[in-house]
Amino acid sequence: MLAGCSSVDTLTTPDVTNAAAAGFVDIRPGSEEEFMINVGRRIFFDRGSAELTETARMTIDKQAAWLRANPRWLVKIQGHADDPGSEAANKALSTKRAEAVRDALVALGVDGKRMWIKGYGIERPVTDCDELTCHVQNRRVVVNLREEFDEAARR
Template sequence: MRRFALSFTAVAAVLAVAACSEPAQQSGGASGAGSTGMTQARPPAPGVMSEADRLAQMQREFQTSVGDRVFFATDSIQLSGDAKATLDRQAAFLARYPQVMLRIEGHADERGTREYNLALGDRRAQSAKEYLMARGVSGGRLSTTTYGKERPEAIGSGEQAWAQNRRAISVIAQ
């Protein structure tokens, strides 16, 4: 009798584990005991990217192959030859991906008042936007914002740090 009870317990345990491994139990489907009736999000199928992953990959391509930032001289909104070349690559990228929208963020170095640098960052972002529009990018796909000196790329008080902080950065804003 004792052997029968032990065997019965072992078989019951195996059946309980097997019942929990049914797909309906794992996905929260309607069948099976303990179902909540709510469906759980399933990961994308192999080879299928989520929207967030697709945008992250596109931003990486944009940063590495195209270039996401242009730099400015002190107190200037004038685009250098290098800046125009980067913006030309951005315009070509946007022509290749017509659904992509960009947010252009204007920045300044630490010198000057907060108000002055916010205005300068705004003019830098506008300068980049106007150049892209002149290259055929619809203004409806471009937005601008300014951070002034509030988000420095490089910390420090010297020309090397200041030069890195005088910039406009284009970010994919889908």
């Protein structure tokens, strides 16, 4: 049965491992696409917590380095929650999560004047997933790049 595999010509089989992601053929350094694909913009939290995990800190380290190298970008930090408790409690938790990310970025040398936070609580859930998966994905902060401040910005 395995003999059929030996007919594959490994010298002419294309190496697709390093192929560009669909839709992002030419990623420019310093672009939003580069940030999203090479750095990552989502940071996840444990249930009921605004404490940064080790994994979260690794992502924030990469974000801070990229943001220091690309100072033209403003940063909107959006907190989300899907935890036990009231809507008000989830709004407060999502704000604390966003503050934790902002504070970590500032501690790593990103100018705090470039950033603003918004806690959405349960307003913007992840959709199209089973209940457990959605809950985990909703316990997040999303770091979004902006070219100008929006109405949520506190200047």
